[in-house]
Amino acid sequence: MSAQREMKEKNPWHTPVTIIITVIGVIAIVALVTVGVLQNKPLLQKYKYGIVLDAGSSHTALYIYEWPAEKDNNTGRVEQIHSCKVKGPGISSYASTPLKAGESLRECMQEAEQRVPRKRHHETPLYLGATAGMRLLNMEDSAASNKVFQAVEEALQKFPFAFQGARILSGQEEGAFGWVTVNYLDDRLKQGLETTGALDLGGASTQISFVSDNYDGSESPDNSVTFRLYGNGYNLYTHSFLCYGKDQALRMTLAQQTLSGPRTIQDPCFHAGYNETKNYSVLYDSPCVSKRKPQSAPATFIHEGKGNFQQCQEIIKRVFNFTDCKFSQCSFNGVFQPLLQGPFGAFSAYYFVMNFLNLTDTSIPLETVRDKLSRYCATPWHQVVQQHPGVKVKYLAEYCFSGTYILTLLTEGYNFTSWSYPKIKFIKKIKGSDAGWTLGYMLNLTNMIPAEAPDSPPLPYTGYVSIVTLLAVLLFILFIVSLRPLWPRCSKQLQII
The missing domain is CATH 3.30.420.40 (ATPase, nucleotide binding domain)
Incomplete structure (x- = not known):
């Protein structure tokens, strides 16, 4: 019996502490290996x-x-x-x-x-x-x-x-959701960065939306939209101008030139050599111009082009009211607008028109843009048709007007200057998604953007990895230390041999 007791005392594996440390060490190592395998196992998304x-x-x-x-x-x-x-x-x-x-x-x-x-x-x-x-x-x-x-x-x-x-959608919604789309796709909302303003131009309306430090919504509450996204508050200025999309603006410009019901007009916004017979009833078939239709107008008129950028711009300016303003500052038609702030993304018709005209590069000085547009408008119609055989005649005929209208809207209407114009970026897509109101609309209706920042894990990924590694090393050391009683015995056996 004394011999058996002596053998147990000499056998380190019968020490309770040693057994516990060994078991914990083995379990920890197995657990770490298991976690590593599961963590890196590919999952079906x-x-x-x-x-x-x-x-x-x-x-x-x-x-x-x-x-x-x-x-x-x-x-x-x-x-x-x-x-x-x-x-x-x-x-x-x-x-x-x-x-x-x-x-x-x-x-x-x-x-x-x-x-x-x-x-x-x-x-x-x-x-x-x-x-x-x-x-x-x-x-x-x-x-x-x-x-x-x-x-x-x-x-x-x-x-x-x-x-x-x-x-x-209301005009305000269209503008606001376009702003959400642009800033969501650029990750500006999530990271709390300076936001990008949104400039949207359609066929019947145009929207401008941006955040301004000088605007708290009190001066013109109808133009104010408040968001709380990812824990950040945004007081957005937004306004939609109905009838100031490029198609309806063209109708208003033609209406300016046909007030007296002429049989022929020479339009500086169309290329010299352009000649089309148009119907008065079709031209004035829109609430934007229907009240202006001349009473004694003939059934049709001949629409001739003259191709003069400066004269075209003067005619376009007539569809804007730059004089009436009851606020501290206005864009046009008596609508309040705070000082422009930050970069802007211009999409929809802004992009398609300026891309056709090769004017999307806003690093080009504003005066150079005017010169290029002036030269394009002065190009004879037959030459324009020859240069763009794949473009529908209807669209091709309107690019001189559309380009001039866009430049006039931005500089005369929204007050972009030679200093702020380069901050505009003409965009079609952002990271593979079309710029426009649709994504912002869906995100809002499905609550895809949280009002508050999402909960984050208590430790960052690198911290988590560091701690796991440290524990693994520590447990391994404990395991080695638990075998320390065996070291002298092994060395003695070697000496006997």
């Missing part, structure tokens, strides 16, 4: 989807958005994965044939069925937002507007998505 239809004045476009399903309201970035331009004009053009408005959407909706995984169809929200074209139709004929929406809703409900309704 699941996604959610959203669809937004932008029913503009000149056309309708469909956008499909995708985001990680596990990060709905946290850090998952929403990205545009597909867009589809609906064939034909905007839905407001179908006032007399509303069923065709719904039918026009079918092809793009079928594309959406193919793009969104079938198992996600029933949970994918589908929105349709109509802008200035439908605003004008609603002003002119609310019954026709309602019929168009009814036809559109019936058509969209036939598809297997979670249809959330169709409605008209």
